[in-house]
Amino acid sequence: MIITQKKPIEELMAMLEGVTKVGIVGCASCATSCKTGGQPEMEEMKAYLEAHGKEVVAMAIPDESCQKLLVKKEVKVFRNTGVEAIVSMACGDGAQTVAVNVDVPVYPSNNTMFLGQAERVGVFNEACRMCGDCVVGQTAGICPITQCAKSLVNGPCGGQKNGKCEVNPENDCAWIKIYNRLVELGQEDKLLETRPDKGYAAYSYPRKISLKEEKK
Amino acid sequence: MSSLQQALESGKFGVTAEMAPPKGYDFSKQMEDAEILKGLVHGVNVTDMQSACLKATSLGLCIKLKQAGLEPILQMTGRDRSRMAIMGEFLTAAAFGIDTMLALTGDHTVVGDCKESKPVFDLDSCGILRMLTEMEETNKDCGGNDLEGEAPKFYKGASVTPVYEPLVLQINKLRKKVECGAKYVQTQGIFDIDSLKRFMDEVDKANIKVHVMAGIIPLKTAGMARYMNASVPGIDVPEWMMERLSAAAAEGKEKGVKGLPAKAGIEMAAEMIQKIKEEKICDGIHLMTIGAEKNIPVILEKAGVSISE
Numbered sequence: 463m464i465i466t467q468k469k470p471i472e473e474l475m476a477m478l479e480g481v482t483k484v485g486i487v488g489c490a491s492c493a494t495s496c497k498t499g500g501q502p503e504m505e506e507m508k509a510y511l512e513a514h515g516k517e518v519v520a521m522a523i524p525d526e527s528c529q530k531l532l533v534k535k536e537v538k539v540f541r542n543t544g545v546e547a548i549v550s551m552a553c554g555d556g557a558q559t560v561a562v563n564v565d566v567p568v569y570p571s572n573n574t575m576f577l578g579q580a581e582r583v584g585v586f587n588e589a590c591r592m593c594g595d596c597v598v599g600q601t602a603g604i605c606p607i608t609q610c611a612k613s614l615v616n617g618p619c620g621g622q623k624n625g626k627c628e629v630n631p632e633n634d635c636a637w638i639k640i641y642n643r644l645v646e647l648g649q650e651d652k653l654l655e656t657r658p659d660k661g662y663a664a665y666s667y668p669r670k671i672s673l674k675e676e677k678k
Numbered sequence: 679m680s681s682l683q684q685a686l687e688s689g690k691f692g693v694t695a696e697m698a699p700p701k702g703y704d705f706s707k708q709m710e711d712a713e714i715l716k717g718l719v720h721g722v723n724v725t726d727m728q729s730a731c732l733k734a735t736s737l738g739l740c741i742k743l744k745q746a747g748l749e750p751i752l753q754m755t756g757r758d759r760s761r762m763a764i765m766g767e768f769l770t771a772a773a774f775g776i777d778t779m780l781a782l783t784g785d786h787t788v789v790g791d792c793k794e795s796k797p798v799f800d801l802d803s804c805g806i807l808r809m810l811t812e813m814e815e816t817n818k819d820c821g822g823n824d825l826e827g828e829a830p831k832f833y834k835g836a837s838v839t840p841v842y843e844p845l846v847l848q849i850n851k852l853r854k855k856v857e858c859g860a861k862y863v864q865t866q867g868i869f870d871i872d873s874l875k876r877f878m879d880e881v882d883k884a885n886i887k888v889h890v891m892a893g894i895i896p897l898k899t900a901g902m903a904r905y906m907n908a909s910v911p912g913i914d915v916p917e918w919m920m921e922r923l924s925a926a927a928a929e930g931k932e933k934g935v936k937g938l939p940a941k942a943g944i945e946m947a948a949e950m951i952q953k954i955k956e957e958k959i960c961d962g963i964h965l966m967t968i969g970a971e972k973n974i975p976v977i978l979e980k981a982g983v984s985i986s987e
Contacts, residue, residue, distance in 0.1 A: 611786055612797070616804040617851035619783045620839035620866060623911045629786045641847055653850050656857065659761075659805040 463492040463579075464553040465586045466499065466572040475514065477569040478547060484516045485545040487537065487560050489527035489552035495580060498572045499527070499551030507551065507571065519543035527556030534563045594665060600652050602643035609636035615657050680778040680833035681749045682721040685962070685985065686862055686889040691955050692962025693985055694721045694751065694864070694891060695974055697743075699734035705742055711971035712746050718978055720985055721778055723751040723864070723964065730757065730790025737767050741774045751835070752776050755784025760800040761809060761820045768810060772830030780835040780864065781806040781855075803836050804851075804858045810834060811859035836860040838890075839912035840868065840877035849884050856888045863888055864964035866912035867895035869919060871953055878960055890960040894951060896967055896977060897943035900924045919946055944973055948980035955983060 478484065486504050493499025501523060508518045520543050522536040527550070537560065540548065547567045550557035554574040561568040576588040591608045597615060598605050607613045611629035618637035621628035625638050644650050686692045695715055697708055715722060722743055726736040740750035752771050754764055768779070783802045787795045801809060809820055813829045836855040842848040852863065868874045874892055881890065895913075897903050900923040903915040923939045930938035951963050963983075965974055978984065 611788075612783060612799045612802070614783065614799075614802050616802055616854050618847050619802075620837065620842070620848070621785065621911050622842075623909070625843075628911060629788050637847060638844070641844060653847075654853075656804075656854055659801055659808065662800075 463495060463577070464555070465575045465578040465588075466493055466496045466553050467575055468498050468503075469571055469573055471510065474549065474569060474571050478511075478516065478549070481547045482515070482517055483519045483544050483546045484511055485519055485537075485540045485543070485548040485566075486511075486521040487527060487533070487548055487550050487552070487556075488521070488523040489556050490523050491526045491528075493527065493552045493556065493572065496586070497584065499556075504551060507549065511549075519545050527552035528559050530559055530562065533559050537563050540564065540566075593660070595660065597657065600655055600657070601640045602647055602649065602652075604636060604640045604643060606636050606640060609633075609639065615660065617653065680721075682751065682778050682835075682862065683833040685720045690720075690962075690985070690987070691983060692862070692889065692891055693719045693978065693983060694723050694962070694964045695719045695971060696723045696725060696964065696966045696968075697739065697971060698725045698728060698969070699736065699739040701731070701733050703734060705734070705739060708739055709742065709746060712743055712748050714972055715974060716746075716748060718975060718985065719749075719965075720962075721749045721751045723753055723780055726753040726755045726782070726784070727758065727790070728785070730785040730787050730792070732790075732792050735767075737771055737776075740771060740776050744774055744776055749778065750776055751778040751780055752832075753780045753782065754806055755782045756799050756801045756803070756806055757784030757787065758795070758798055760798055761805070764801065764806060765809065765813065765820050768813075768832065769825075769830065772832075777831065778833045778835070779810070780837065781810075781860070782837055804854050807834055807836060807855060807858035807860055833861060834859045835862040835864065837866065838863045838877075839866040841866065841870075841873050841912050841914045845877070845880060849880050849886070852881065852888070853884060853886050856886055860888060862891060862961070864891045865893040867893045867906075867910075867966060868950070869895075869913070869915045871950065871957075871959065873914070874954070874959055889962070891962040891964040892950075892954050892960050893964050893966055894947050894977075896940075896947040896965075896970065896973060897923060898970070899939045899943075900927065922946065940970075940973075944977055945980065948977050951977070951981035951983055955981070 486507055488499040488504045504521055511518055520539040522539050524532045524536040549571050550560045550568050551571045557568055557570040577590045578586040579589045581587055593607045611627055622635035625635055627633040627635050644652055724736040724739045727733050736753050740752045743750040781803045787797045810832055814831050817825055817829045819825055838852050839848055900920045903920045906913040907915050922942050926938040926942035
């Protein structure tokens with residue numbers, strides 16, 4: 463899921479300076495899990511804004527704040543409310559999806575951090591950097607692009623100390639983890655495979671994928 | 679032909695030194711050291727912002743050294759440059775007659791002194807070697823476009839960490855570096871002959887054909903050794919070396935003589951080099967004197983190593 467973190471509230475209040483009538487859009491998906499944009503956080507936001515001189519005119523929580531058509535339907539609650547700005551409590555994608563569906567400014571209350579897995583409630587680990595060329599089939603299900611601070615694909619650097627990464631000693635060396643897991647799986651031979659250097663020609667953003675066009 | 683290549687391929691004991699460019703643009707200390715090293719080493723490896731700390735570039739000092747009549751080795755990490763920038767550096771280097779290189783992945787920016795700098799890592803050590811090899815073989819640049827004229831050829835090297843657990847990962851990476859074009863490797867600092875021998879056995883067992891140059895770091899104090907043990911990956915200074923340094927420090931204090939620990943460090947480095955050469959453990963040594971390049975003549979003399987042999 464997309465992992466988000468709340469921005470310092472002062473940053474949001476600075477964006478809302480001069481605005482009285484505010485709308486709030488949360489997200490019932492990732493931001494709810496991250497406790498940054500679910501129903502309880504929206505209520506908290508409403509109370510905070512109202513305690514600071516704002517009027518919250520309406521709130522919406524689409525199942526997914528990144529679904530353009532879904533959001534389009536949900537933001538109808540702001541019609542004829544005199545809303546001056548909308549606070550998006552989703553990820554950066556959600557904020558932009560709201561923005562294309564309304565004609566007032568949209569201000570994000572969150573920072574979008576990474577694509578991660580929920581280890582348990584409230585604990586998230588970065589797991590995938592969305593490199594577009596998944597290698598975990600060769601690396602025992604552990605992504606070196608993400609788990610190695612240098613994204614090395616040919617094996618470790620010399621920078622580990624007692625199995626810990628030189629960049630952040632709290633992190634295990636990804637390649638030692640990969641090696642140990644490959645041994646467990648009886649797949650050490652995969653270490654010998656060389657990969658071509660990753661190219662970036664296909665990664666100029668913004669990208670677009672259309673299943674319809676793929677079918678053609 | 680690269681003088682290091684000439685030495686190693688003709689079976690001579692290879693000797694290289696290491697030098698860091700300044701954090702500034704006054705190269706006079708480096709040029710003074712260069713005069714001292716003339717005729718003593720097959721090459722001077724110029725670091726590329728080692729430990730991710732900002733310095734003048736490796737290429738800049740390499741050019742200066744070349745003009746002063748030395749054989750510089752252009753060190754190149756993947757940390758700060760994209761493949762285009764790296765290839766550009768090598769074309770420029772070739773124009774100045776630089777023909778020997780060493781590829782490293784590079785320390786991460788967050789361990790260095792410009793932490794906000796973007797870590798690039800477009801290519802790792804293998805990728806840099808492979809790109810140069812392909813350039814030589816195809817006469818094309820990293821985008822597959824024809825180069826004007828012939829592609830420059832470099833004698834290519836890499837690094838390896840012999841004290842590493844599990845060692846199989848270093849051996850495996852070494853094999854890839856050699857497959858990508860490395861002809862020689864310099865090791866992380868070696869302080870124990872037996873661990874170097876174990877490593878060489880593994881290289882042989884893996885049937886990897888590459889010239890190995892043992893990294894030698896002359897110790898200056900026991901504190902330096904302890905610090906390196908605690909914080910530098912792949913460094914393992916044995917207790918007896920630290921005791922010898924401490925004893926030298928105590929002796930110096932008693933007699934009121936300065937510099938005895940550094941002298942002991944020089945002696946230990948020389949003893950190690952002598953042993954490596956006499957027992958033919960590997961193909962040469964790489965001296966990492968960390969600013970004390972002026973000590974290299976005496977180290978080599980004590981070790982009985984001369985490149986004119």
